[in-house]
Amino acid sequence: MGTMIEALLGLQSVERQLTHVKSRLRIRKNAVPAQERRIQQLRQDHDALHAKSTDLRKSADRLELDLRQRDQEVAKDRNALNTAKTNKEYATLLTHINTIKADNSKLEEQVLKILQEVDVIKAEAAKLQEQINAEEARLAEVTKTSKDEIDRLTTMLDDLNAKRDEAAQKVPQEALRTFERVASTYDGEAMAVIEVHGKRPPFDYVCGGCFMALNAEHVNALRVRDEIRTCNNCGRILYVEPQGQESRSR
Ligand SMILES: [Zn+2]
Structure with a gap:
């Protein structure tokens, strides 16, 4: 084998190591931002769940307020029953009371359904929070090991670049x-x-x-x-x- 080809093969060997180290360095440098993006996405999901449960909770509160007002109306009608002067008046009041009570039981069902939904969402959010905590612990770990690894790979890269220059000097310009x-x-x-x-x-x-x-x-x-x-x-x-x-x- 000729000296030029031999020099080229020497250069090739260093070049191959360089490519390998550069790719490892790229992956390492991307590890922390990638983990940060993962956590940010989880936080967004968690916030969305929280907002959803707050909205549902508010609508349940509104319905409950409505219910209380209707209960007061029923109480008022009941008192009025005692002082009703005619049968017609009495019957009208009674119909009114029954209509409100029927509506109220529907409302109560609705409130219950909403509150159950809130519980499901809260459980989901709690699970997500656990996942966020675990990913944050992993981020701390990745940040620490990445720094050490990046330092080590950078030293290797500097060393290989010097070796590459040395190997390149043995190869004629045109080659x-x-x-x-x-x-x-x-x-x-x-x-x-x-x-x-x-x-x-x-x-x-x-x-x-x-x-x-x-x-x-x-x-x-x-x-x-x-x-x-x-x-x-x-x-x-x-x-x-x-x-x-x-x-x-x-
Ligand atoms: Zn070929």
Whole structure:
């Protein structure tokens, strides 16, 4: 293997670690805001339940007030019964009393239903509050561990960036530009090994990056020359492993 290809593979190895650490750092940095968003959503749900139960409670209070007024009306009519002067007057009062009492029993049922609904909502809200408490405890934990982990990953990243610069210095300018262009397309994976398929000649060659067939010319050239050859399909920089250690299909 030529020195340039070897330098590129060294760079590839550091680049791969960099990609990995960067992705872990991204996930870590997002952990706290993600947990905060989760809690905020739960709080909104909890507040909505609370508002709903307050509204229901108010409407139950209004109905109860109404009921009391109607009860007073009934009491008044009852007193009037005693002083009724005619049968007609008496009958009218009695009808009025019975109508109100029938209405009142409907109202009482309505109030009861509302209060039952309030109880259900309150239980739901209490369960949600428990969940919020648990998520808040988790947030405290995530915040603490994230800080340590972010510090650790940042140190690793600085270290790898230094290693990357060192590895890049060993690669000729033009090859480096090609590497960086391809690496940016494939998330840091710019190199592809040429896989050798078949038990005896003529072998088939396949790009280890995209698995498309490759011309034998690439292999023949790379065995004798230290040069940049890219896959015609995916554009990755091709390399061959030393003879005897090739990536063979089984
Ligand atoms: Zn390819």
